[in-house]
Amino acid sequence: MLSELLSKLTPMEWVTVIISVLAFIVSYLSFQYSRKAFALSLFDKRYKVFYNFTILVSKLALEFNEKSLSDCLQQIKILLWEARYIFGGDVCNLLDDIKKHIAGSITYFIVADRMANRQQREDYEELHKYKVEHYDPIRSLLGILLGDDKSSNLNFYFNKYLYDKSFKKPLHQECSF
Numbered sequence: 001m002l003s004e005l006l007s008k009l010t011p012m013e014w015v016t017v018i019i020s021v022l023a024f025i026v027s028y029l030s031f032q033y034s035r036k037a038f039a040l041s042l043f044d045k046r047y048k049v050f051y052n053f054t055i056l057v058s059k060l061a062l063e064f065n066e067k068s069l070s071d072c073l074q075q076i077k078i079l080l081w082e083a084r085y086i087f088g089g090d091v092c093n094l095l096d097d098i099k100k101h102i103a104g105s106i107t108y109f110i111v112a113d114r115m116a117n118r119q120q121r122e123d124y125e126e127l128h129k130y131k132v133e134h135y136d137p138i139r140s141l142l143g144i145l146l147g148d149d150k151s152s153n154l155n156f157y158f159n160k161y162l163y164d165k166s167f168k169k170p171l172h173q174e175c176s177f
Contacts, residue, residue: 043162045086050158053079053095057154060102061142066109073102091157101138108135 009017056075059068080095108131145154 042086045082046158046161049079049082049086050154050162053158054154057142057145060138061146064105064139066106066113069102069106069109073099073106076102087161091161094157098138098141101135101141104133105135105138 052075056072056079060072076095076099080092080099083092083095111126144152147153150156
């Protein structure tokens with residue numbers, strides 16, 4: 001059936017078929033190239049957010065006081081805004097949790113300072129609530145994110161976004177000392 005159809009083609013129809021096949025091949029290769037270019041441009045944006053987030057978490061782990069928390073809260077809001085467009089829900093939820101715990105820890109410091117300066121009556125239950133709900137979780141979360149456990153550290157959250165499956169190799173190198 002196909003051989004009968006091909007034998008009935010005129011030379012001009014053959015040229016049309018060949019040009020159509022070549023156009024299809026060029027279109028397919030262009031599509032593949034654009035997918036890789038898009039993935040690469042997303043990688044650059046994702047890596048920038050990952051890098052800034054890593055710096056932020058390291059800063060929080062080293063310097064944990066009311067002033068640094070206020071600065072970090074502003075930075076995490078910007079990172080969360082950027083991440084919503086280029087990462088999945090898991091990373092956005094992590095950033096949102098950190099934002100909530102930073103805000104709660106700032107409140108913990110403010111309440112503690114007011115009680116110490118006798119501007120607010122001493123209510124240790126309220127102070128303990130902020131400590132247990134925000135201050136302690138952010139401190140332990142920072143340790144987990146910077147830890148070596150690959151099932152819960154920063155690489156666990158970001159690796160699937162910084163790994164290009166079409167190249168079959170990671171686009172970033174893990175440092176091991």
